Amino acid sequence: MSGHGTPIPMTSHRSGPLSGVADVPGDKSISHRSLILGALSVGETVITGLLEGEDVLDTAKAMRAFGAEVTRDAAGVWHVHGVGVGGFAEPGHVIDCGNSGTGVRLIMGAMATSPITATFTGDASLNKRPMARVTDPLALFGAQAVGRSGGRLPMTIVGAAEPVPVRYVVPVPSAQVKSAVLLAGLNAPGQTVVIEREATRDHTERMLVGFGAEITTEETDEGRVITLTGQPELRAQTIVVPRDPSSAAFPVCAALIVPGSDVLVPNIGLNPTRAGLFATLREMGADLSYENLREEGGEPVADLRARFSPDLKGIEVPPERAASMIDEYPVLSVVAAYATGETVMRGVKELRVKESDRIEAMAAGLRAGGVEVEDGPDWWIVRGRGHGHVPGGQTCASHLDHRIAMSFLVMGMASTAPVQVDDASPIATSFPIFESLMAQLGADIRRD
Numbered sequence: 348m349s350g351h352g353t354p355i356p357m358t359s360h361r362s363g364p365l366s367g368v369a370d371v372p373g374d375k376s377i378s379h380r381s382l383i384l385g386a387l388s389v390g391e392t393v394i395t396g397l398l399e400g401e402d403v404l405d406t407a408k409a410m411r412a413f414g415a416e417v418t419r420d421a422a423g424v425w426h427v428h429g430v431g432v433g434g435f436a437e438p439g440h441v442i443d444c445g446n447s448g449t450g451v452r453l454i455m456g457a458m459a460t461s462p463i464t465a466t467f468t469g470d471a472s473l474n475k476r477p478m479a480r481v482t483d484p485l486a487l488f489g490a491q492a493v494g495r496s497g498g499r500l501p502m503t504i505v506g507a508a509e510p511v512p513v514r515y516v517v518p519v520p521s522a523q524v525k526s527a528v529l530l531a532g533l534n535a536p537g538q539t540v541v542i543e544r545e546a547t548r549d550h551t552e553r554m555l556v557g558f559g560a561e562i563t564t565e566e567t568d569e570g571r572v573i574t575l576t577g578q579p580e581l582r583a584q585t586i587v588v589p590r591d592p593s594s595a596a597f598p599v600c601a602a603l604i605v606p607g608s609d610v611l612v613p614n615i616g617l618n619p620t621r622a623g624l625f626a627t628l629r630e631m632g633a634d635l636s637y638e639n640l641r642e643e644g645g646e647p648v649a650d651l652r653a654r655f656s657p658d659l660k661g662i663e664v665p666p667e668r669a670a671s672m673i674d675e676y677p678v679l680s681v682v683a684a685y686a687t688g689e690t691v692m693r694g695v696k697e698l699r700v701k702e703s704d705r706i707e708a709m710a711a712g713l714r715a716g717g718v719e720v721e722d723g724p725d726w727w728i729v730r731g732r733g734h735g736h737v738p739g740g741q742t743c744a745s746h747l748d749h750r751i752a753m754s755f756l757v758m759g760m761a762s763t764a765p766v767q768v769d770d771a772s773p774i775a776t777s778f779p780i781f782e783s784l785m786a787q788l789g790a791d792i793r794r795d
């Protein structure tokens with residue numbers, strides 16, 4: 348778990364051209380879901396390409412605590428012997444989900460309709476994040492939650508002994524909330540219906556189909572209506588996890604701003620509910636192409652090729668695209684600093700409740716590095732300085748947030764003066780090989 352050890356300060360210095368192949372790790376969202384759905388299935392699920400970041404390792408430990416047998420065979424190759432829907436055992440200890448909002452919220456959903464009690468905690472970042480968004484709908488199934496004030500962890504969930512199915516309109520655009528409700532619905536009799544007004548990542552729905560659940564999605568005037576028939580027998584699967592577009596964002600954005608760069612990032616999952624950043628970068632004038640577009644394991648996949656793009660322009664990012672690039676705004680704001688003109692980002696209130704308040708964290712670090720930023724409750728504007736005119740020279744607080752740390756390290760690769768991050772240790776939650784991978788491409792990142 349991040350944030351429990353010694354901070355690791357790092358400084359990113361102006362780099363020569365970045366070149367080569369960036370093999371980024373497996374998708375974090377799909378990795379969590381592979382372990383959880385594997386644990387809820389009958390038989391042995393075999394996963395290859397699992398992200399071995401701290402967040403996912405915490406979910407693996409949690410699945411063991413609920414009674415599944417989870418073993419690692421080789422790098423990225425994992426086996427899960429599931430206990431079946433409704434088969435979770437009561438954990439004998441507190442479940443520590445570390446830094447992971449996805450892990451804790453999905454697991455709470457998965458256990459909330461079984462007659463067991465579990466207590467959840469996390470690191471200083473996770474223990475500040477709102478959980479009522481998940482425990483409110485879980486209460487409709489009959490589960491009870493007792494946590495700290497403001498619906499914060501540590502928190503105990505008493506699962507419903509006789510769950511009832513629910514119909515729930517998700518009030519915030521959140522795949523974690525949607526997924527928690529669907530996972531809870533697995534062990535409720537009858538049909539659980541989740542309605543989302545804005546489409547969020549749909550890995551849970553796609554994977555539930557793969558595991559043999561009866562689940563349909565209908566586009567209606569109300570939004571996307573997802574209907575799940577409860578108490579299926581989920582069948583173990585063989586899963587190949589695509590590489591994470593949210594991790595690919597870092598070498599891609601670095602290549603766009605470092606002169607002379609040409610980087611290939613192969614096998615990236617391009618599910619439309621995740622690919623908003625790449626559309627945005629192209630609109631800004633990025634030299635970014637999809638090569639070898641294909642489908643793997645039910646998900647669109649391509650090799651991304653990013654080259655130095657000296658004429659990036661600020662744009663207004665369509666707010667309806669926010670959910671499909673929600674984790675990518677921090678690194679987009681860095682690219683925006685290297686563009687000319689303003690980049691306007693609206694409809695992004697959710698950024699304030701991620702691993703950190705990402706608008707506040709990025710705005711503070713960008714301003715300290717000589718970039719003008721204006722922000723409000725659900726919007727922010729970055730005034731681009733143009734290529735070659737980003738001063739840098741600041742120290743940024745990462746606030747236990749991996750994406751804040753990586754974004755500022757990308758910033759320092761092309762700024763006039765180096766950029767320091769006070770603690771880069773959270774990067775291990777999602778992208779444990781970030782430092783070596785970026786070094787291989789030619790980035791000059793040093794531990795202080």
Ligand code: S3P
Pocket residue numbers: 375376377449520521522523524526548673674697
């Ligand atoms: C995730 C959903 C998103 C995202 C997170 C992963 C998921 O969170 O920010 O990194 O795997 O479902 P929200 O559901 O809170 O938007």
